Amino acid sequence: MTIASHTKIRSPRQQVETAIEEMIVARSPGDRFPPGPELAKQLGVSRATLREVLGAFVERGALVRRHGVGTFVSSRIPVLESGLEVLESxxxxxxxxxxxxxxxxxxxxxxxxxxxxxxxxxxxxxxxxxxxxxxxxxxxxxxxxxxxxxxxxxxxxxxxxxxxxxxxxxxxxxxxxxxxxxxxxxxxxxxxxxxxxxxxxxxxxxxxxxxxxxxxxxxxxxxxxxxxxxxxxxxxxxxxxxxxxxxxx
Amino acid sequence: MTIASHTKIRSPRQQVETAIEEMIVARSPGDRFPPGPELAKQLGVSRATLREVLGAFVERGALVRRHGVGTFVSSRIPVLESGLEVLESxxxxxxxxxxxxxxxxxxxxxxxxxxxxxxxxxxxxxxxxxxxxxxxxxxxxxxxxxxxxxxxxxxxxxxxxxxxxxxxxxxxxxxxxxxxxxxxxxxxxxxxxxxxxxxxxxxxxxxxxxxxxxxxxxxxxxxxxxxxxxxxxxxxxxxxxxxxxxxxx
DNA sequence: TCCTATTGACTTGTCAGACAACTAATTTAT
DNA sequence: ATAAATTAGTTGTCTGACAAGTCAATAGGA
Structure with a gap:
């Protein structure tokens, strides 16, 4: 049994989630996202995992994917996560x-x-x-x-x-x-x-x-x-x- | 060029989406879903595609996945899709x-x-x-x-x-x-x-x-x-x- | 007997690489 | 000039495999 580190172990999924979120806020509405394979390599994660995470952001309306074209930051989000769908105090x-x-x-x-x-x-x-x-x-x-x-x-x-x-x-x-x-x-x-x-x-x-x-x-x-x-x-x-x-x- | 059929071409993703939705409404809250590989074969689709769709339902709160345990119908949804997050007339x-x-x-x-x-x-x-x-x-x-x-x-x-x-x-x-x-x-x-x-x-x-x-x-x-x-x-x-x-x- | 490890079966999570489907721009042919 | 064919680039889907987590059954020790 090794001595447990106090840093929280974050799954690939969680790491990618925060990375994507940061990428979105750093970009302007309508901006293009890097292509899947490239972004996956960049984040050190498989394309499948990346796609699952991107899908979650699409579901939330923060990203838009178009088959054969690309992935874009949604143009209809003034501030990410300020809606009622997120529970914050x-x-x-x-x-x-x-x-x-x-x-x-x-x-x-x-x-x-x-x-x-x-x-x-x-x-x-x-x-x-x-x-x-x-x-x-x-x-x-x-x-x-x-x-x-x-x-x-x-x-x-x-x-x-x-x-x-x-x-x-x-x-x-x-x-x-x-x-x-x-x-x-x-x-x-x-x-x-x-x-x-x-x-x-x-x-x-x-x-x-x-x-x-x-x-x-x-x-x-x-x-x-x-x-x-x-x-x-x-x-x-x-x-x-x-x-x-x-x-x- | 073949004569176009009038039936709408539905992507694997869409087919799985409606299938899953039907499975959810047919089940009771807390019920267990079939394991991934089995369900994928049953729906005639790859496990990757199935996982993307399941992820969307998890994001909506209709399903709950637990690593190493299984996938379950969420116990907190009385009726699927009756919330404000879905726009209907x-x-x-x-x-x-x-x-x-x-x-x-x-x-x-x-x-x-x-x-x-x-x-x-x-x-x-x-x-x-x-x-x-x-x-x-x-x-x-x-x-x-x-x-x-x-x-x-x-x-x-x-x-x-x-x-x-x-x-x-x-x-x-x-x-x-x-x-x-x-x-x-x-x-x-x-x-x-x-x-x-x-x-x-x-x-x-x-x-x-x-x-x-x-x-x-x-x-x-x-x-x-x-x-x-x-x-x-x-x-x-x-x-x-x-x-x-x-x-x- | 009771409690504690260990094992094993099962499920979800992640990975790698490949090909299909689609779009848009470029090039070629008419 | 216009229309068709090509091509590069991107997302969508597939296959098969292994890692990681959970839980119950089992074996071992007190």
Whole structure:
């Protein structure tokens, strides 16, 4: 048994993924990519592996491949990975566009989940009461509230003690930093609601004004729901968008 | 030169794609997929091609692959392809869940685009006036309005004469049926607005109530914007959701 | 008996090299 | 000049093989 190095072992696939991503951001929309065989050699990887990775970027809409012609950077992506299809914390989103966020009204408590919360966590109804950690807070920029976030996490995955003084308000970032549980995807429902008295007060908006509500189940790599989060956004501060592919017939 | 058959030539990739899709819907979440080599032989295709297609489904979150273990149907997809990441017309969406839709207040006109519309179509400002076709209508179910749709299409791609008596209200479906232009993706902005007097009247909702607004650029295969559409949805009739992948660090 | 290695079968991940299919520009023939 | 044929370059697909990971069964030691 050799002494394990502390550098993470990254599979060829992962290496190529980040390399391609860097190549894309370094190029302008419409630019040509090096031909497959050449790029594969350059990255020290087989063409098959390279093709699998390129295919993923095509699927995401970042690259366009044309049979017999070439591979090109898509001309319709202003900034890579800024859409809703990638799950990132509000903090890192704000950081990318150079915003300083503040956290207000933080509230952390442990209790049993309400039926609605249990449903959001995918627990079959009628089961024993599920103990959860509730993290509630308001995100503000320059003193102006822009979002109200509530995370519901089964105690199995996170306890009150795990939140140290440095807690910046993002359960997602916490999980990613601990790398346990390992996260994979999130299923996010998109809704609109009118501000109730409670939210009107917390977000400093008129009663009954329109809010964007996102409800998200966070899935671990082994397909467990590790968190259910509900967010309310004040319009105008974030630009959410989604790349949708057309269902060919 | 042989006489061309009227059956569309489908590449191995496309054939495998539909085959896999059928396999997924025929299975239950968590079910095991046949091992790669076996499935490849069964579909009459090489394992490399199969892997590329499977990778696309993994990227979409419909399948999960585990090194050394197997490939499984994702347990987090209730119905395949019902999320926002796939662009389908309201009609086909409604049809899938067994709803009969009606079209009301249809309005079709040709004029030049307003600056805002031109911007939505990606035309550089200050250019010559862009002639467009405007298609406006309300979608209703059982007499109850659920959405207000407006499509803005440059006359280059669609003229008033192209809309026959059978026009069902969906520009998307029309383009798909004509298969010209060939569509690829759509970039959709997600917003919330309060109903103005105009929309309150058209959608029969209280003035100032919350509406979900989607603004979408429709891209052709050669990356031209062929339509800009703005939709207003009355809450509660559609469940929009998005699968978001977690950005690993 | 119980616990711990080891083995082996199975599956996905990666590799190498080759050829087919397609596109666009160039060249040739009419 | 126009149209057809050629050619170079690129993506699409195929074949067969081996590496790497997982898991259960088995053998060995306490």
């Amino acid at each position: 509000i903090d890192s989103l704000a950081q990318q566009i150079g915003l300083e966020t503040e956290m207000a009204d933080l509230e952390v408590l442990e209790r049993t989940a309400t039926p609605l919360e249990a449903q959001g966590l995918g627990t079959p109804a009628g089961k024993a009461a599920l103990p959860v950690l509730i993290v509630n807070r308001v995100i503000a920029v320059a003193g102006e509230p822009i979002a109200d976030l509530r995370d519901i996490v089964p105690l199995k995955y996170l306890r009150k003690e795990d939140l140290d003084q440095e807690f910046r308000g993002s359960i997602l970032d916490l999980f990613l930093a601990r790398s346990s549980p390992i996260l994979s995807t999130s299923r996010t429902q998109i809704m609109v609601v009118s501000a109730t008295a409670k939210f009107a007060q917390r977000l400093k908006v008129p009663l009954g004004s329109a809010l964007l509500k996102l409800g998200a189940q966070l899935y671990s790599y082994d397909e467990e729901i590790v968190a259910y989060s509900v967010s309310y956004f004040v319009p105008g501060h974030f630009n959410f968008h989604v790349m949708r592919r057309v269902k060919q017939i | 309201i009609d086909s969406l409604a049809q899938q869940i067994g709803l009969e839709t009606e079209m009301a207040d249809l309005e079709v006109l040709e004029r030049t685009a307003t600056p805002l519309e031109a911007q939505g179509l990606g035309t550089p400002a200050g250019k010559a006036a862009l002639p467009v076709l405007i298609v406006n209508r309300v979608i209703a179910v059982a007499g109850e309005p659920i959405a207000d749709l407006r499509d803005i299409v440059p006359l280059k791609y669609l003229r008033k004469e192209d809309l026959d008596q059978e026009f069902r209200g969906s520009i998307l479906d029309l383009f798909l049926a004509r298969s010209s232009p060939i569509l690829s993706t759509s970039r959709t902005q997600i917003m919330v607005v309060s109903a103005t007097a105009k929309f309150a009247q058209r959608l029969k909702v209280p003035l100032g109530s919350a509406l979900l607004k989607l603004g979408a650029q429709l891209y052709s295969y050669d990356e031209e914007i062929v339509a800009y559409s703005v939709s207003y949805f009355v809450p509660g009739h559609f469940n929009f959701h998005v699968m978001r992948r977690v950005k690993q660090i």
